[in-house]
Amino acid sequence: xxxxxxxxxxxxxxxxxxxxxxxxxxxxxxxxxxxxxxxxxxxxxxxxxxxxxxxxxxxxxxxxxxxxxxxxxxxxxxxxxxxxxxxxxxxxxxxxxxxxxxxxxxxxxxxxxxxxxxxxxxxxxxxxxxxxxxxxxxxxxxxxxxxxxxxxxxxxxxxxxxxxxxxxxxxxxxxxxxx
Ligand SMILES: CC(C)(COP(=O)(O)OP(=O)(O)OC[C@H]1O[C@@H](n2cnc3c(N)ncnc32)[C@H](O)[C@@H]1OP(=O)(O)O)[C@@H](O)C(=O)NCCC(=O)NCCS
Numbered sequence: 820x821x822x823x824x825x826x827x828x829x830x831x832x833x834x835x836x837x838x839x840x841x842x843x844x845x846x847x848x849x850x851x852x853x854x855x856x857x858x859x860x861x862x863x864x865x866x867x868x869x870x871x872x873x874x875x876x877x878x879x880x881x882x883x884x885x886x887x888x889x890x891x892x893x894x895x896x897x898x899x900x901x902x903x904x905x906x907x908x909x910x911x912x913x914x915x916x917x918x919x920x921x922x923x924x925x926x927x928x929x930x931x932x933x934x935x936x937x938x939x940x941x942x943x944x945x946x947x948x949x950x951x952x953x954x955x956x957x958x959x960x961x962x963x964x965x966x967x968x969x970x971x972x973x974x975x976x977x978x979x980x981x982x983x984x985x986x987x988x989x990x991x992x993x994x995x996x997x998x
Pocket of ligand 1: 856857858860861917918919920924925926927928929930931932953954955958959960961963964967
């Protein structure tokens, strides 16, 4: 399966997902990644438009990655991203990551709604057995969103991720195929 050239789109009641393109590398998107509240528990702590363009292009060429923008159906606004990487067909599993970058839209269930679209696709279309992710233990909002989707902790790496002077626990979570 060559995912890199896929032109997939998904729709939920409130959201559309489509593959990120060059034109999605906006000031607003860079602003999300440069915002300490948004990037607090992310590996990426800054971004320029050029870096975003390069990243979008890199993900597009990667056979084991699908990088989607999250858009509101009501007005087309770009509010975040959701990514599958790596996608491992031989292992029947994928790793998912989400960012709702527009803070006005936190706490409205958008992260869970966007992720559910890709999880349903992984389980129902690709017939995968597992979707997993990694999260910083202190990221309570993310963990709550993931638990709502059925993710359970599978492993905890103590003092594993360093951000400056701070060491954080890293939690691995997974959902197994619903039978
Ligand atoms: C974490 C993030 C993805 C959550 O997105 P979201 O759309 O607000 O998530 P949802 O609304 O689907 O779910 C969040 C849940 O956490 C709850 N929550 C919010 N802040 C919380 C906090 N500080 N502590 C505990 N729960 C919290 C919300 O009430 C909601 O639960 P509910 O539906 O039971 O009320 C979003 O804030 C974000 O993108 N942050 C920056 C990037 C990031 O950290 N990404 C995740 C990396 S692993």
